[in-house]
Amino acid sequence: MLEAYQAFGDYETMMETVEKLITTVAENILDTLIVPRGKYVGAANQNLKAAIENLEQKILPSFHAYLIPMGVVGEPRKQSEDRIRSILQPLYDLFDEIGEDKDRGGFWTHASKVNGLLQQVGIQLQSLVNAQPKDGVVVLSDSPLAQFGHMAEAIKAVAELERIILKLPWRRVKYNDLIKEKAGTDWFTISAAERRQKAHDMGAEIGKEFEDFEVTNAVFSKFIEPTLINPTFVTHLPKELVPLAKLSPDDPTTVEVFECCINGQEIAPGYTEQNDPIAQRTTLEHQAGGEQQKLDEDFLVALEHGMPPAGGIGIGIDRLCMMLLGQESIRDVILFPQLKPK
Template identity: 80%
Template sequence: MEETNALIEQRKAKLAALRARGIDPFANKFTPSETIGEARARYAEGRPVALAGRITAHRDMGKSMFVDIKDTTGRLQVYAQKNVLGDEGFEIFKHLDLGDFIGVQGTLFTTRTGEMTVKLESFTILAKALRPPPAKWHGLADTEIRYRQRYLDLMASDEVREVFLKRSAIVREIREFLHSRGFVEVETPMMQSIPGGAAAQPFVTYHNALGCNFYLRIALELYLKRLLVGGMDRVFELGRNFRNEGISRRHNPEFTMLEAYQAYGDYETMMELTQSMICHVAQKVLGTLRIEHRDAEGKVIRTIDLTPPWRRVKYKDLICEKAGPDWFQITPAQRRERAQALGAEIGPDYEDFEVTGAVFEKLIEPTLIQPTFVTHLLKELVPLAKLSPEDRDCVEVFELCINGQEIAPAYTEQNDPLEQRERLEHQAGGEQQKLDEDFLVALEHGMPPAGGMGMGIDRLCMMLLGQESIRDVILFPQLKPKTD
């Protein structure tokens, strides 16, 4: 800490010295002619350029200096000479620090070692970094610093920055794909008087002017279905959901969801949409359908093959494979006993369908590495879906599992208002205040048959980008505030 404070004081002294010379870095302006990446791509010996970036390396050769500057698109070497800049200009240049931002003007050339370089003619200081950059430019080892001060993580690691640039590209391609299919992007309320569309613990806030509680949404579903009622036949929303629950490598309290609804479709329609969209995104952003996940040493630990068609298997069949072919014939008490013997964590208040759900979530889902559509879930698990005509204990639903976790659920949407009310009442346990009456009234006006799909964007990015923790695909994950 003392060493850091001393470095900060040295940099502040350099800033004061610059200002004493009439140079205020923070007041200067500079307009680059292009990005560094574009300069490299359009290289021509002697071509003049004006570039800007952060200094990431410098080498003092006495009467000349080399520095590296970097922007989002890449890195480029700059060659500064005393006889070009003059005594004062060269002296100022020599006192620039790692982390400072500069604008440079000069011409492109290639050094004897083959390094593409700018021969500096003039420079402008654009920002003085008062704190030194991370000690390790090739990645921060301290995960606490990485997540709490993500800007340092991005400065230190090209690989980390590339993950987030690719995440942006993934979201862009999802939008492009849905637009090409005729979907309309919409926005629905993040603050809701009744949190619905999922079974989750909401965050509560208070609206002073209206004098009542509101809840940060836990799902997008019920408002998007209102739009189907209103005649918008294909809609989607990409937005944040909030759940006041645990934090793990697969869960963050604030996360990004895609939900899409298509009138006159069903769960089969959404299966095709989901498979086609993920393959489109992978091909566009990554250029491949084979996704390699590597360990810290770079060794491939698994390869996910997205080549269609993807496996389809019924929920009950997977349960019976794992827990015994007689699972659905034995008593609830026997199911509970067997689930515990298999190693599933069973809460004391679990209902029978939740015991079966725990077997799937804890013992089966983590083994589904290759893309798998798990279909026909138990009706109690998805109260907003239509019953399956071939098995009235199940609903027309799929959960897409890849890389051992659920990526996207989808279903044939329930549009019978009477059946929907009955099932939501059962879910609410008879508590009327938990029912979204406005949604039920909307259904009574008539909603077309439809398919709906939700996709966890963070988990999709984890899978596509080979990341093992959700925190590595969220720029600013939730952390407990520092107390010191």
């Protein structure tokens, strides 16, 4: 963990520091701000290849269902099928090319070419929908065209998942807003018991001893954090999670904190340091649950002597290396990883 502090800074200046540090490292070491997601690239390419191979099987059944009621059989039906196959063939060829291109990383390196081809194929299929039957060759109905459209959108979505885009600006979003997007807009208005039950029904791992804020954080950890692939600063966390941070002036239930999440995990937390000795003592006493021996009196006395405003960050070097190098396991970036005894 790399820790850094800035006198007269705050969580906003520390977010800028994290952005600059990570993008500078990526540009200097990798010479790019677009990073492949390790093993996911291979899995994504396999899924895309399967989608193309199944495309014909997805379209033709609907196509046949359209032909049969019209009594189209024999040579006219074959001509219609051949026309569809000729339109789809460039997609097969392109994805064969992508699968063989092991040096360029993944699908996203061909994104402009693929998107252009998908658009071209869509136009050609649309022309069959709009055309009139000619010489006994029947045109497409809307159903198979819609199936192609769904598949094209799925391809684009998979392409986005196999890369991390570090280009600025990075997204900033409040913790509570993410919770409400996932768990419902009423999450913070229902009772604590209802929140616990709802989290349990969603599949979050809730311990019997969990406090209310821990229930909410369990939802964040299981259902939200893993989806934050591109850099995202999650801000204004509950005050119970970071007792050494300064309270948010616009919402005293939260603190001036951020978690920088990339590739589905926290890379760097940071916050505005709490320099008010009275507020800090109150927070630590609540955390200690009334047990005086748990209080760090030396720290509190030092704070009473005076501390300037400051911001702090902690960057997980191992996780940062995993992300930049496209590794899936922390063992792959640690010089001497701890192994299980034989």
